Amino acid sequence: MNIEMLVDAIGEVNPEFVIRADELAPGKGGVAVRRAGLIILAAALVAALTVVTAMAVSNKVREAVFEFFKAADVADVDNERGHLDDNAARPGEQSPGMSVGSFKVLSGGAMESYRIEGYCDVWQGVVIAHPGKPDEWWINTNYFTPSGGLLREMTEWHEVDVKARGVDVRFRWSEQGGALAVHTPYQDPGVREDFPKYSVVTKENLKDKLIIELYDGGAFPAVYDIRAGKVTEPFAGISREPTEPVFANSISFSSDLHYAIFSEGLLRSERGDELYLADLKSGAVLTVAEVCGMERVNEAWFYGDGTIIGYYLSPDYRFDFRAVDLATGEVTAALRDAPMAHRERYTWGSPEDEYRDALLGRTHEGVGEAEGVINVSGSRAVLWRDSDGGVSVLDLITGERWLVPGLSDAEGDLAPVASPLGDKLFDTVEREGEDALTSLYVLDVEGHRLSVLDRAGTAEYNVVGWLDDDRVYFLTDAHYDWDEDNKTYPHQYMYAYRLD
């Protein structure tokens, strides 16, 4: 079999899958990630536990499982094996956890007309219709961020009516139970002719700030500070001349401007060959850098103290790595011009890692041979996986390197999730052995501490993430039997811990 055969076979899959994929919307696109392959070597684990803060299955911790969620949907854990129990009750039974599959749309069945039904998982539970206004349906467009957990009906809403780039923006937000929710009018030109040309969303790492995405003449982000009640428009000076049309979520709009947000509160936008950066704290545009003579910007990342940004380009099918000074917008000389042939040995098999390697090799010589690195905080630190599978936290500014005791990533599967502040990581670890027991851990990047949250269980984990800086959530993996067809148990259980 060759790659063309595989690509063609994927093209012939069930039409309903193709349609549902295209109709995935924010909140329904949470990632089903099966945590596997990350190994803690048994011997090393013993050593590691000497520095580990074990937050095992104490009553205290269990009590923290989760008053946050609606009581009707969550039950405490009371079975002997702990909450990670494959024999746990199925939906409809007395469940020890929250059955994701049994979640319901909070505001009733009218949503069926919008084809929201059928996403029988936790995200369905956060579809919210506006009570009392049956002709105005609202859908929350982002979940689990920044503190997520919109698994309860919020009752106290703040109405906002502001202008951003001349567009009247109406939305409402609520902050209850530690969760920040935003409702924007449902956007579907097929349903409402006057669908708004904006969407307001929460973003990771941006507490107290909401992003207003404007689709009117371009996809321009503005920022709404919920404390100050003010809108800032970091890119107000940027032309909104239409470029060739692009399409997103079946809504067409002009411009290929898109943006990304970094944990340090920096906003990046790209349009064509132009690259823009804004500081969300000051609202100032730091850089308006034209990518000089380059064919295309593919990606950009921050490194170190945020003073440089790298991007790669692909003229002539070769990747070119350059740096931009954020203060001046000056493009420096290429750091490296490497063909893609060298990329396979990197953890993620992507040029992103190759760039990091080039950068690290330039700025942090002597840290040893690296198989690959993983950016864990979006800025200051990276996880470094060495050739033996050992995992280190590498400070990009100081070059300080901390080998995490007992943490090994021989399979290259390390994929922790950074906390909103970026100083802690949350993921699963799997012990070697017949049972392949899995545990959860929190790695304090700055405090150099590894904390195991719970004793090992037999269940695998699915989604893991942060509700806020002190709370993590996770889903057990769906119960699929891979040996027998049509014998699947697509039920997941959701839990969360407060890190005391």
Place this chain on the structure above:
Amino acid sequence: MEDTEIIDLYFARDQRAIAETGAKFGAYLIRVAKNVLENHEDAEECVNDTYISAWNAMPPHRPDVLRVFLGKITRRISLNRLRARRAYKRGGGGAEVAIEELSEILRDPRDTEGTVEAEELTEAIKLFLKRLSDRERGIFLRRYWYFDSVSRIASSLGLSEGTVKSSLHRTRKKLKNHLEKEGWL
């Protein structure tokens, strides 16, 4: 116009079928083609070819889901054009990067020795996708059916790019395991 009405126009050999198809699905098909080819003019040509193919296919074929039927044609035509243009040279953008990600699954992405029954392989892929969650499958297909960029998938789903990459990485690994188990690798 309803899909069935458009299909009826094809069967009636009424050329309004093309106009109605373009009005209803043109933007969607352009997106599919442009994701692969990264060029608007090429994408438009592929979409025009799609209309011709659809005209030739209907009748006798009566698709169950017109949108996906057309999308599959556009995807195939676009990929063929891409293959002719570049033969998957490394380091390209868009679909080429996605295809290269998929090639990690295979022992030899350029293997021409093994004989594969396309229909059986498709069934294996269908079975694999059936076992994925909606989100895993959705992200996978957004990347490898539609060839959406990681950043666009992340942006449209309110996720970080790292989260999307992580999902794709793990789904590819699952697919590799599945294909090995099924004897394809």
